[in-house]
Amino acid sequence: xxxxxxxxxxxxxxxxxxxxxxxxxxxxxxxxxxxxxxxxxxxxxxxxxxxxxxxxxxxxxxxxxxxxxxxxxxxxxxxxxxxxxxxxxxxxxxxxxxxxxxxxxxx
Numbered sequence: 001x002x003x004x005x006x007x008x009x010x011x012x013x014x015x016x017x018x019x020x021x022x023x024x025x026x027x028x029x030x031x032x033x034x035x036x037x038x039x040x041x042x043x044x045x046x047x048x049x050x051x052x053x054x055x056x057x058x059x060x061x062x063x064x065x066x067x068x069x070x071x072x073x074x075x076x077x078x079x080x081x082x083x084x085x086x087x088x089x090x091x092x093x094x095x096x097x098x099x100x101x102x103x104x105x106x107x
Contacts, residue, residue, distance in 0.1 A: 008057075009064050012061075025056050086104070
């Protein structure tokens with residue numbers, strides 16, 4: 001089963017470079033971000049090894065959020081082999097994320 005993993009500016013490219021990866025840009029003080037957390041846990045349970053699910057704290061990591069123009073959180077970016085494939089701003093449903101991952105994994 002996939003697990004939600006914390007990543008940072010230093011290991012970001014290594015993590016998203018291969019396969020499908022959801023990166024949740026978040027901060028602990030952000031209420032919608034805290035709502036998204038349990039949804040990501042459920043997504044991890046459904047997608048198995050089709051994708052990695054990661055969280056990047058925008059307060060502790062400035063370089064990557066700036067590079068991708070993150071101005072609102074939560075923002076989720078789904079990468080395929082290091083390339084931005086989809087981007088969502090705001091809390092996303094389990095179905096939206098699972099469907100997107102499954103379509104990218106199959107492509």
